[in-house]
Amino acid sequence: MNTIQQMILSWGMLGKAVAFVLLAPLVGGLLSGIDRRLSARFQGRYGPPVLQPFYDVFKLFEKERIIVNKFQDFNILLFLVFTIFSGVLFFIGADLLLMIFSLALAGTFFVLGGFCVGSPYNHLGAEREIIQMAAYEPMVILTAIGMYQVTGSFKVAVIAQSQTPLILYLPGVFAGFLFILTIKLRKSPFDLSMSHHAHQEIVRGLTTEFSGPTLALIEIAHWYETVLVLGIVYLFFGFNVWLALLVTLATFIFEIFIDMNYARFRWQLTFGSSWLFTAVAGVSNIIVLGLVK
């Protein structure tokens, strides 16, 4: 009990938490800028400056607050708070499963924000967001299970410091995770509820009725989320820091590549293919590991 209290009070953990809260949006925003620049290049455009997402968000904060009802902003605030909280859990090395459940809570608030407005476009976006959540949830949990099977712990701290190359034991789980990463990063072909790129649709699903500062919060929450899910990619290669960082970046670029090359799927295909791919890649990997161990 005492050791745990010391651990919590120790500056290390607090420092990490603060560092995440401050740095993650910078990294996330920068990644988003790179994303836009790179996407533009893929499409033969020049693209905005890398810092454009920050300019956008600052501008959004200066805009007038326009709302449909009183409570819609509150849900988004909770979404942001719990996304940050999940990220903090991850980066201080807490329990991976707990982080997943906390992230699901954040996602639920986002969906409820969409429902609460009572607008048809938002409603549809929210319904689709639920479908997306249901599509990726099994694979996220299986990722945690796979990592537990290899390292014997659900603690991010232990998994990150493990010298075992996780990727060698969990190739299927990694493939499955890459698949649902596309959903998490809101990339085509799985950007059903709202596209990552604002220019791709006239009415942007779940965020239709959100504007100004609230939209900025959604954007910032997405930056945190991006850093968080890329952190999970890092864990697969945690045995070598440089390799891990390289692969994480490569994964991100790969996702942009996928984004550029696909049109949006229908929700049936999104849902079905996610569960199927989870079953084929993830479940088989887990079962094989269970039999071997």
Add this chain to the structure above:
Amino acid sequence: MNALIFLILFPLFISLLALLLPKDMPGRKIIGTFANIVLCAVPIYLLFATLEQGPAYFRLESDVINIGMLVIEVLIAAWVIYYSVRSKRYLTVLLMAVQLITMVGFEFSAGHSIQVEHSLFMDKFSIIMALIIGIIGSAICLYGFGYMPEYHNHHPEVKDRRKFFAFLMYLFLSAMFGIIFSNNIMWLYFFWEITTICSFVLIGYRDDKASRDSAFRALNMNLIGGVVFSFGIVYLFISSGTMELDKLLRVDRGLALLPAVCFAFAGLAKSAQFPFSSWLTGAMVAPTPVSALLHSSTMVKAGVYLILRVAPVMENTVAAKMLTLIGGVSFIVTALIAISQSNAKRVLAYSTISNLGLIVACAGVNTEAAIWSALLLIIFHAVAKSLLFLCVGIIEYKLGSRDIEDMDFLIMRLPKLTAVMMIGMAGMFLAPFGMIISKFITLKAFVNSNPAMAIILAYGSAATVFFWTKWMGKIMSIRHGEAEVMEHKVSNWEWTTLGILAVATVAVCLAFPLMSFYVIDPYLREMFNRVPVVDTFNVLIIFIIMLGLLIILPLGLLYYAFINKDYKRVGTYLGGGNIDNITFEGAMASTQPIQLRNYYLQKYFGEERLSNIGIFVSLTLIFIMFGVAAI
């Protein structure tokens, strides 16, 4: 021991009182309230009085009682047979007759040689169950005081048998206390049958065709369980001469396995696992207090109670693996079916079966961590589910529908009730609340022993999130303009109950480390000689989330609701064709109202297709379970 006997006999006394006192007697409800307070208080007293003690066994001279029970059993059986012959339900007649002949024959041929040392007992598990039955059961009865008059106003065609109804409800509670305190398996069986018959009569309360069908289905399925139960008793006595629950665990595995499997089978039927799931979904025709009672604190919990009691006998056998899988199949298939349901009560029913499936699976795994989470699941589920049922019961009369699609803008029409309902729903699937904590622990328990179950859990929780979130979104969407608030028509009896249960949903989450330390850990130490190590850091994080929500949510809601901000208000976006906020200009200048509907994905998660799969798979598993136990 007196407390145990009191808990069994007191509800019986109240039920007789309910039957005898005239319906319009002014003090009736006051007596009932008093009885409910006593029913809550005694289990709490029991908890604190025995906090430091281990299990206690009590001897009770039982010849007279045994004969009395036999007479009652025969009388009930005779009534059931008479009634089913009259309704031309010959399967019921057959099942009841087989059961009667088995038990009476057994009593006459071997009854005198049965040596029962301890008829009653009590350990931490019984106390947990007693608390659930006492507190939640009586809360539901309290709700009934307000609900039943309204029920009869809404259904003038139903014959007013309110006295009989109250009699059955309290009789049910009495029988439940009997089940959890009986160490003598014959007694357990007796109380078990009483709950079966009570549920039969309660489900058929409306006395129309639909409810009679449902009632007979419930009866048949539970009688199948009962018949197998009685075979198990006879086999157990003939092979080992034992008739006590605690001794069953010490009997040689080869002899005890088959009876244990029989008892577990009866438990599966009672807790509506596949292939028996249809009786519970059919039971929805009954008045709401009945469904709440069946689903949360009594009937189905009796099933998992018995399974958890006999699970140690099956430890590490193939039969236990089959039990785990049956639970797993019930868990995932019903969670998927729930996605396709728009009838609120059916969604709740499927979610109940799903959660019970998880408990059964935990019993099959039977490690200290699994049992630990099973007990937490029982507690959390009982509280949150009873709350949800009672909410839906009220909504049904206020809106005139129990369909989720009719619950648009519920937060505007019944704001307080919706808030309570949100607490219940959050309790069922959101992060810091009970069910998800238990799932979190269950997942950890499964990972080590059975990765296949962990996978089922991963998919199942995705389905759970799906159907709860879309329902939650439905009730909290807000429309422009005013909606009629209908809340003033809800009686104080109902409000009191909802208040108690809503507070309890939050309180059990906050108190779970305490419950674990004082009640569940001692029980596990008794069973396994060790307790699962809980990561204090994780508990701390759960608390941070919980406290965060408890502080942020009310403050935030107050801030957003009551502090007027001069934000610009606009209507919703309707493709640019707004007429006002709820209608838009359609083709050929027509006026179209907007309508918001949820996805139900019938094509993928249709009830019929998935239930058939579930029934087929689980039947196979059950046959394997009996097969391996018999050889």
